[in-house]
Amino acid sequence: MTEREPEDRDRGWNQGKFLRALSSAGFDKFLSRGKPLVVVNDAFRPTPTGEALSQIKKLYPDFKADFIVACGNHPRPEKEEIDEIFGEYQLPSDSRLYFHDSRDIESMVAAGELDGLPLYLNRRLFEYPGVLTIGSVEPHYFAGFTGGRKSLVPGLSDIESNRRNHALAVSEDAQPLRLKHNPVAEDLDKLLNLVKLSAVFSIQIVHGRNRRILDCFCGDLESSFKEAVDLSKQVYSFQPEKQYDLVIAEMRYPLDRNLYQLQKAIENCAAAVRDGGTIVAVSKCHEGIGNDEFYQLARRLKNEEMVLAHAEMENPPMGIHKLSRIVRMARRISVKALTGLKHEILERVFLEPAISIDAEIQKLKRADKQEIDILLVRDAGLLAVKSD
Numbered sequence: 001m002t003e004r005e006p007e008d009r010d011r012g013w014n015q016g017k018f019l020r021a022l023s024s025a026g027f028d029k030f031l032s033r034g035k036p037l038v039v040v041n042d043a044f045r046p047t048p049t050g051e052a053l054s055q056i057k058k059l060y061p062d063f064k065a066d067f068i069v070a071c072g073n074h075p076r077p078e079k080e081e082i083d084e085i086f087g088e089y090q091l092p093s094d095s096r097l098y099f100h101d102s103r104d105i106e107s108m109v110a111a112g113e114l115d116g117l118p119l120y121l122n123r124r125l126f127e128y129p130g131v132l133t134i135g136s137v138e139p140h141y142f143a144g145f146t147g148g149r150k151s152l153v154p155g156l157s158d159i160e161s162n163r164r165n166h167a168l169a170v171s172e173d174a175q176p177l178r179l180k181h182n183p184v185a186e187d188l189d190k191l192l193n194l195v196k197l198s199a200v201f202s203i204q205i206v207h208g209r210n211r212r213i214l215d216c217f218c219g220d221l222e223s224s225f226k227e228a229v230d231l232s233k234q235v236y237s238f239q240p241e242k243q244y245d246l247v248i249a250e251m252r253y254p255l256d257r258n259l260y261q262l263q264k265a266i267e268n269c270a271a272a273v274r275d276g277g278t279i280v281a282v283s284k285c286h287e288g289i290g291n292d293e294f295y296q297l298a299r300r301l302k303n304e305e306m307v308l309a310h311a312e313m314e315n316p317p318m319g320i321h322k323l324s325r326i327v328r329m330a331r332r333i334s335v336k337a338l339t340g341l342k343h344e345i346l347e348r349v350f351l352e353p354a355i356s357i358d359a360e361i362q363k364l365k366r367a368d369k370q371e372i373d374i375l376l377v378r379d380a381g382l383l384a385v386k387s388d
Contacts, residue, residue: 002244005378007235008208013215019059022203025218030201031060034129038065039151042074043081044261046254046382047136048211050087052203057089065132067091068098068124070155073162073318074291076101084254098124102159112194114187119194120158130199133221137204137228139176139236139384141267142169142321144185147204147232148225149192161191162318169321170311172328176268176384177237179229192221204228206235239386243274244375245364248357251283255381258290259283259345262337263322265380270329271387272375278334278364280354281380285339294319298349307350326350336360 030036041047057063069077069085076099077085091097100122101107108120125131137147154162168174168183179185202224204217214235217227249265256262265281273279289295297319301307304327310316311324327350329335336354337346343353354360364372377383 001374001376002241003376003378004238004240004383006208006383007238008212008214011214011231013213015055015058018055018216021216021218022056022059025201025224027060027201027218030130030132030199031063033199036065036130036132036201037124037128038067039070039125039131039133039156040067040085041135041151041155042069042071043077043084043254044074044257045136045146046138046207046211047134048087048205048207048213049085049134050089051211051213052134052205052216053086053089064092064094066096066098066124066128068100068122068156070151071100071102072150072154072157073102073159073293098122100156102154102157102162105158108158111196114190114194117161117164118158119153119161119191121152121195122156125152125156125195125197128198130201131197132201132203134203135205137206137225137232138382139232139268141176141264141384142166142174142182142184142325143188144175144177144179144182145225145229145232147228148202148221149188151221152195153188153191157191159318165191166318166321167316170316170324174321175387177233177386206231208235236382237384237386240272240375242373243277244272244373245274245277246360246372246374247273247277247279248374248376249279249281249380250376250378251281251381252379256283256285257287259285259288259339259341259349260290260292260294260322261381262339263326264382265377266329266335266337267325268382268384269375269377269380270333270335271385272377273333274373275332278336278360280336280338280357280360282338282357285341288341289345294322295345295349298323304350323350 111121133151135147174184202221204224217224249269336352338354
């Protein structure tokens with residue numbers, strides 16, 4: 001069995017290096033504008049937000065800010081999730097904490113139009129002299145990479161803009177690690193170009209195991225994101241020596257929480273499976289289905305033909321990208337999941353339930369294949385196979 005995991009070596013990040021990165025990008029001038037609004041990820045991203053904020057407070061003792069959680073289409077975080085987001089950073093009593101709701105159009109303002117359709121953003125963005133975004137950059141299964149522009153879109157945008165962007169993920173060009181010629185990533189870039197804020201300072205983090213910061217890139221959203229992407233590719237991608245009969249894609253915390261997140265492991269690792277082979281995503285899914293919009297859609301669409309027909313609609317429904325991608329993938333390989341969920345839940349979203357890894361190995365052996373090539377991918381929700 002071959003094993004792969006993120007390349008986690010220390011890259012010499014420390015407080016002094018962080019200070020130099022902040023200073024050279026003009027953080028002092030940014031803070032002089034007044035109290036900023038800090039945009040942070042929700043608990044479904046392993047961003048070391050608390051560590052970054054704690055370091056900023058040590059370097060700039062007078063640092064004061066208000067905060068907004070960029071929930072995107074996710075629900076508002078619970079109390080324990082808020083504690084997880086901010087970690088060791090203690091929110092000051094004079095700091096306000098807001099939560100974005102993509103369905104609450106009254107909390108947003110029009111930021112512009114793309115192809116005649118409006119983009120709405122949380123109005124808080126326009127009420128502060130500066131906006132500080134803290135994100136982390138890892139492979140994303142259809143947007144290419146997380147981080148950067150995703151703090152604003154879909155993090156702080158309206159549900160309809162997010163639906164239109166997600167609908168582009170039915171394309172086979174929407175792949176992890178891919179930004180060029182990826183319709184989802186290119187649409188995000190176009191939407192970001194509509195956003196005109198007074199001042200934005202971006203901190204983009206590449207982290208390793210246990211959210212340990214490997215490096216931070218500071219400045220404007222576009223340049224800091226590009227720099228972080230370069231390092232993220234080194235840490236979170238690999239080129240397999242060959243294709244395998246069986247790929248075991250292990251999800252780690254916090255992406256192992258639910259079924260909604262599980263697909264990331266499958267998409268990140270499927271390219272390493274030979275035609276006719278098997279991928280098994282392993283996840284606790286202890287919180288159940290998670291965002292169930294795609295699951296409710298699957299309950300209405302009874303078979304693969306209905307899924308693919310809806311994916312071709314001019315205005316496809318939210319969640320169809322998840323179902324159609326699995327259906328298409330299952331025509332080349334067996335797509336399975338080993339979780340704590342009931343088998344009928346997995347089958348409803350076109351995943352085959354796996355009983356155990358040993359059982360999958362025995363199935364392959366019974367198929368007249370005594371020598372089985374197996375790849376175990378650790379932290380497969382982040383680590384992605386280079387397929388181009």
